[in-house]
Amino acid sequence: MAPTLPERDREVCWHPYTQHALDTEPLAVIGAKGAWLELADGTQRLDAIASWWANLHGHARPELLAAMHAQAAQLDHILFAGFTHEPAVLLAEQLLEIAPAPLSKVFYSDNGSTAVEVALKAAYQTWVRRGEPARTVFLALEGAYHGDTFGAMAVGEPKPFFAEFSPFLFHVVLVPPTAAALEEALADLAGRVAGFIFEPLVQGAAGMRFHSVDFLRDARRICDAHNIFLIADEVMTGFGRTGSLFACDQAGIGPDLMCLAKGLTGGIFPLAATLVSEEIYAAFLAEERAKAFFHGHTFSGHPIGCAVALASLKILRAENTPRKLQHIGHEMERALAPARALPQVKEVRRCGGIVAVELHQNTLENGYLAAVGESLRKACRAHPRVLLRPLGPVLYAMPPSCVTDEECHLIGTAMLELVEAQPDF
Ligand SMILES: Cc1ncc(COP(=O)(O)O)c(C=O)c1O
Secondary structure, three states: OOOOHHHHHHHHOOOOOOOOOOOOOOOOEEEEEEOEEEEOOOOEEEEOOHHHHOOOOOEOOHHHHHHHHHHHHHOOOOOOOOOOOHHHHHHHHHHHHHOOOOEEEEEEEOOHHHHHHHHHHHHHHHHHHOOOOOOOEEEEEOOOOOOOOHHHHHOOOOOOOOHHHHHHOOOEEEEOOOHHHHHHHHHHOOOOEEEEEEOOOEEOOOOOEEOOHHHHHHHHHHHHHOOOEEEEEOOOOOOOOOOOOOHHHHHOOOOOEEEEOHHHHOOOOOOEEEEEEHHHHHOOOOOOHHHOOOOOOOOOOOHHHHHHHHHHHHHHHHHOHHHHHHHHHHHHHHHHHHHHHOOOEEEEEEEOOEEEEEEOOOOOOOHHHOHHHHHHHHHHHHOOOEEOOOEOOEEEEOOOOOOOHHHHHHHHHHHHHHHHOOOOO
16 A cells, blocks of 8 residues: 555654654645635634734735735746845835834844844844944843754753754853843843844743733833833734734834744745835945845745735735734633633633643643653544644644634634543642
């Protein structure tokens, strides 16, 4: 008999964030439409995690596919160093129109981690250009996740993912999301800090951990007072996930640098953007070529990605995607509400279109590796209707904006059942 797809996969593929000694059987997906994935075994699962927090409007959305197709036929790819094209310029114009001030230039790359690398490099090198190269420290939040490249790892929480790389990672001070902690760190590090990077409102990989809108305002005020850059990583929170277009909008603040990826193209094409203030862009302008920002990727500003992003923004405006996601969040939360009374449950929370149930843990290990997470992961994997993937002891959902009220109910009740079936740790 011919080998199955998972069997062939096992011979040749190495998957991200996968312990192959334990997880031997990836789910084979053969198609996707709207919020539903079609599996090779003939079953269908509701994509309640939006394919790693990316899918915004649903799979196979005709407008996005048409934009992709038309752009591929017109101009499939061109380098962005010394060249330009209509989709990249139009997208930059539109992004700057909707992004909070004082952002004024768009630097393209192709994934969230590279958007973060660009932000960190541009922020630090601006200090170098200003004659302050000793500002080598970044502040970030405890539990932070900004991606897996070296700079992004450096500003992330070391445990459990990055600790073994510590000999290679630059100096970062992690603080809890409070004004006092930020002030204290800055007082200790006077004159040595380049900037503060954070995921505004929702720290995704930390387990959908939320902080207050007030903290965003505090962060802006404190960074201003200490004259350091505020970097908002809106890779996950951008494009409506938190109920507003950008999380920063809820606080009425604008960062000096903002990282976008995932939902930028509706979540279906790898494209990222780092938006920067004019002040940062201007720091690299000089008659000397050597003062340029020496960073770029083969697929920076990919024409197809930009065309799809423009089509996605059009849908977002026409449908008011942030409002849709907010409604979806409420519907899921309603179905999930009884979980609050379960002995296994520590907290049920919601922000915009994201709901999360945090379970009590039975281990002192970092949350992501908690035993309850392992048992939850197995149960999710086996769920016949809804695709969920816990972050340690936190079960969450963040579906695309096309889900119906009924589908929200299905997600909420699936989460409830999965949690109820867990042993009371
Ligand atoms: C807040 C945040 N920043 C950056 C990244 C990295 O993005 P990518 O996986 O596209 O490199 C992620 C990915 O989950 C993220 O959630």
